[in-house]
Amino acid sequence: MNPFLSVVGSLVLWVGGGLLVAGATIVGPRRLSRLRTELVPRLWSVRRALAGLGAVLLVSAIGRSSLQTVSELFGVQLTGLIYAVEGNFVAWVQATFVVPELTMYFAGIYVYGYVFLLAFPFVAYLVLPNVTTLNRLLVAYGLNYSIGLAVYTVVFAHGPRNVMPDTVTSLLFTYNPDIMALTSEVNEAANVFPSLHTSLSVTVATFAVLTRGEYPRWTPVALWLATSVVLATMYLGIHWLTDVIGGIALALGSVYLSYRIVDDDEKTDSEARGDPTAAGA
Amino acid sequence: MNGHVSRRQALAGIGLGALSAGCLGRTRNIAGRDRAEQLTLQIDAAPADRDPNAIRIARHLAENLNAVGVDARINTLRRTDLWRKVLINQNFDIYVGQFLESEPFDPDAMYAFTHSQFVAEAGRQNPFGFTDVNGVDERLERQRRVEGEERRDAVAELQRSLCELQPFTVVAFPDPLTAVREERFKGWTNRRPLSVGALLGLEHAGAAEETGSTDETGSTNGMAGDGDAGADENATADAAVADGDAALRLVTTDDQITVNWNPIAAEYRREGTFTALLYDQLALADGGEVVPWLASDWERVDAETLAVDLRDARWHDGEPVTADDVAFTYEFLRDTSMGALETPVPTPRFRGRSSVVRDATVVADGRVELAIGDVNDAVAVRALRVPILPEHVWSERTDVATIAGFEFDVETTEAVVSNNEDPVGSGPIRFVEATAEESVVFERNPDHFLARADAPDGETDPAAEIPERFRGKPAFDRLRIEVSPSDIAAVSSVGDGLADATVSNLGPDAVPRIGREADARLVTGRSGGFYHVGYNTRRAPLSNPRFRGVLASLIDKESLVDEAFDGYAEPAASPLAASPEWVPTDLTWDDPEADPVYPFVGGSGTLDVERAKDLLREAGYRFDGEERLLSRGV
Structure with a gap:
């Protein structure tokens, strides 16, 4: 079978299963069942943020290759600087920690854990009666992608596995070449700064900490997964430490901006005005 | 107390001194130097x-x-x-x-690489901007003129200078490492597995039983024999059906051939194997042997002239290949603006070869005379190895290259920067379709003299003087090249039966993988x-x-x-x-x-x-x- 389809198939299977289990244990069936009637009105009330995120993803999907060309022609070539600044840090990480069990773990985390980490908050916050958190999450995702895309265009840099192939093995692809078929569809090898894996994971973790009152069980899970994803990017030889630091900065900035953009009070007001079912509830 | 006064005095002195002409000059002498x-x-x-x-x-x-x-x-x-x-x-x-x-390669390849005229x-x-007028230049010119022992000496001296x-x-x-699987095509040589000659020399492994591809898989497994590849069989069969039974599927990490088919574009071509299959050269070099290709024959009519006779051939668009096309090509490679611009814009590839031919004249139907000056036979024959271009396509590309009507660089012509979409060549394969950065498909050209050699329609052999291994070739009906994200992924495509061979360089991490893939075999040679x-x-x-x-x-x-x-x-x-x-x-x-x-x-x-x-x-x-x-x- 086509390796791309087989990876996507198992991704849907694993993440779907994870969402079911997490939905049952973290959100709880009672709260989930409420979605049956409120799913459509709630989605409607976050339509602007959803549309915004959709637009960013669409632009990213369509414009990526032309932005990549712009980056190749006019981007700042930073591979050499990053390598000069941090040197063999990633090589040291691999030389020190790599064992087959950890490689299996981090490869799984990098692909499946990451997708689950991004998907679950969407379900969890959709269940909450107040859509503010969901709005903020969607805005933060959108900011991550759009700022990330802009920085990708400005900065042209290859990852450590492309610079130090003798000391940094691209563990993910060496042991699971099929996964490469998937990631090469969504990632350009020359887009490493900042690490979007890092920034989106840290974004989710930050939200998990901020909403620990609603989902106390989610917070440690999210922190664990997010930390694992961040470490995986370097352990697998895909990102520099510099990319990870850039990703963390992007995440915190995006969360901050999402709080500035989506105001709690104002949002509930506009929700009451714009949504007849919310007024009835 | 005194110290205090004296410091003030000193400061005043420096101030005065700096203003006086002598010391200002000294300051300039120091500050005017760039710091190391x-x-x-x-x-x-x-x-x-x-x-x-x-x-x-x-x-x-x-x-x-x-x-x-x-x-x-x-x-x-x-x-x-x-x-x-x-x-x-x-x-x-x-x-x-x-x-x-x-x-x-012949030592004359160093001519374009290091001569100061370029x-x-x-x-x-x-590309180095290297000049050694009395040493390297002189030896490069000499090795073009002299023969035998004298040329050997000149080439030895040339190497000493370069070293x-x-x-x-x-x-x-x-x-040149390549992972191949042999169940569909055989004849991967251990000389240079992916040269033009090697790809054309491949034989269809299932030639006797066209539909027996699954059986073939079984028997090749038995031969390769160091692993259980049963699971791969379905994948192989699927891929074979999708592309037709006689498709040769190659996998590469270079995506250039999926976006650009210009045989003279320096930044897009490596060895130019696929463009050489699209565009016939007058002569083909294959493993140290020179094969008459688009030219059926050539002879030295006098010391400075080489007469070339063309085969009966057609461009992929149906137009006949004429002696005018050949004469055009040599002039065009010297100046891709064909005299339209103030300064000539020479081709960025084949510069050494095209510099040998000073003039090309059509003397009869299908016969061209090349003025090659006083060069030895090796250099003269090397000059025949340039892609022959159709005049009716490339004469349209002699203007200054523009973006939306603006000229960026007056030293660039459209021909040099064109991606040459839908390439019209005369070679044994024709362009079919491409998806940028993903794949490209070519097909066998049934009008080519190699293909016609199998079924001669008249009494003259369309492929006279062509060695037996090329007659009736290529063995594939289609040639599909897929882009792979890395050398390791490329090797596993071959292992999984999704491709027949890797085309691009393999690194030390990919090579041991070939041994682990049951059906894949490592082929190498000299490069x-x-x-x-x-x-x-x-x-x-x-x-x-x-x-x-x-x-x-x-x-x-x-x-x-x-x-x-x-x-x-x-x-x-x-x-x-x-x-x-x-x-x-x-x-x-x-x-x-x-x-x-x-x-x-x-x-x-x-x-x-x-x-x-x-x-x-x-x-x-x-x-x-x-x-x-x-x-x-x-």
């Missing part, structure tokens, strides 16, 4: 996904340069951008790349494509041959071959090392420990920093208190 600063060098190379070996050489050199006090930086670029930077814009310090000849041109010709002056440092000749470190000799201190000599001795070729190439390469000093008959004994790499010209400073992979610095001091370079190499105005 640490030397910074950037080393450009393709990333490991595209070229697994080059980046290792680049890092090796960068580490050793840093050790001797140079601020060396690695820069990774996509291959097209790398070549554009180095060959077209010539805006680089040092690059690591391959010489772009697939097979061992310093100002953009393209493959002399001494080091416009580029030869690192090693890599083995002319030596890896080298190229210096921009337009820039100080790289302009100094002594400095380049020290850089050459910072490169440990022996341990690079072991580590970066996993042993699948031969270290070398001379660029002609793949053709040992040309290399004088003082330049051969006999002793496994040392380079005959600039031996590595150090032993077994470790640099002797102090000795290296001494070499730099001897060459006239200086260091500051922090042991940094100083340089002015870089």
Whole structure:
């Protein structure tokens, strides 16, 4: 079978299963069942943020290759600087920690854990009666992608596995070449700064900490997964430490901006005005 | 008290002194000098996904340069951008790349690479900006004229000059490694598995039983025999059905052939194997043998003229291939503007070959006379190996290249920058379709003289003088090339039965994988494509041959071959090392420990920093208190 389809198939299977289990244990069936009637009105009330995120993803999907060309022609070539600044840090990480069990773990985390980490908050916050958190999450995702895309265009840099192939093995692809078929569809090898894996994971973790009152069980899970994803990017030889630091900065900035953009009070007001079912509830 | 006063006096004195003419002059003498600063060098190379070996050489050199006090930086670029930077814009310090000849080559290949007549041109010709008028230039010209022992001497002298002056440092000749599976096509040679001749020489493995591809899989498994590949059988069958039974499927990490089919575009072509299959050359070089190709025959009519007779052939669009097309091609390669621009815009590829032919005249139907001057036969025949282009297509591309009507560079014609979509050649394959950066499909050209050789329609043989191995070829109906994200993924495509062979370079991580893939086999051979470190000799201190000599001795070729190439390469000093008959004994790499010209400073992979610095001091370079190499105005 086509390796791309087989990876996507198992991704849907694993993440779907994870969402079911997490939905049952973290959100709880009672709260989930409420979605049956409120799913459509709630989605409607976050339509602007959803549309915004959709637009960013669409632009990213369509414009990526032309932005990549712009980056190749006019981007700042930073591979050499990053390598000069941090040197063999990633090589040291691999030389020190790599064992087959950890490689299996981090490869799984990098692909499946990451997708689950991004998907679950969407379900969890959709269940909450107040859509503010969901709005903020969607805005933060959108900011991550759009700022990330802009920085990708400005900065042209290859990852450590492309610079130090003798000391940094691209563990993910060496042991699971099929996964490469998937990631090469969504990632350009020359887009490493900042690490979007890092920034989106840290974004989710930050939200998990901020909403620990609603989902106390989610917070440690999210922190664990997010930390694992961040470490995986370097352990697998895909990102520099510099990319990870850039990703963390992007995440915190995006969360901050999402709080500035989506105001709690104002949002509930506009929700009451714009949504007849919310007024009835 | 006195001290206080005296300091004020002193300050006043300095102030007055500085204003007085004498001391101002002295200040100018000091402040007017540029301060010497640490030397910074950037080393450009393709990333490991595209070229697994080059980046290792680049890092090796960068580490050793840093050790001797140079601020060396690695820069990774996509291959097209790398070549554009180095060959077209010539805006680089040092690059690591391959010489772009697939097979061992005639010494005349060095003519375009190093002759000073090409310093100002953009393209493959002399990217170093190297000039050695009385040495290298003179020998390059001489080896074109003389024959036999005299030519051997000239070529030996040429190599000695190049090795001494080091416009580029030869690192090693890599083995052209390829992973192949043989259940669909056989005849992968161990000479050069992916040259034009080798691809055309392939045989259909299921020739006797066209529909027996599944059975074939079974029997080949038995032969390969070192693993259970049963699970692969369905995948193989699926892929075979999707592409037709007789499709040859190749996988590469170079996506250039999916976006550009211009045979003269320097930054997009490597060896140009596929464009050479699209565009026939007058003569084909195949394993040291020259095969009459689009030309059925040629003869030296006098000392300075070569007459060429063409075969009966047609372009892919149905137009006949004429002697006018050949004459046009040679003029066009000399000046792609065909005289329309103030200065000629020569081709960025085939420059050495096209410079041999001074004039081309149509003397009869299907006969051209090439004025080649006083060159020997080897050089004359080499000049026949250029792609013949259809005049009716390329004469439209002689204007200055523009973007939306604006001229960017008056020294560039449309022909040089065109992607040449829907290429119209006369070769044994025709373009079908392409998806940018993913795949490209070609098909067998049934009108080609090779294809017609199987079924001659008249009494004349359309493929006279063509060796038996090419008659009726190519064996495939379609040729599909898929782009793979890395060499490792490429090898596993072959292992999974999704492809028949890898086309691009394989790194040391990918090679052991071939052994683990049950149906894949490693094929190798000899290549002319030596890896080298190229210096921009337009820039100080790289302009100094002594400095380049020290850089050459910072490169440990022996341990690079072991580590970066996993042993699948031969270290070398001379660029002609793949053709040992040309290399004088003082330049051969006999002793496994040392380079005959600039031996590595150090032993077994470790640099002797102090000795290296001494070499730099001897060459006239200086260091500051922090042991940094100083340089002015870089």
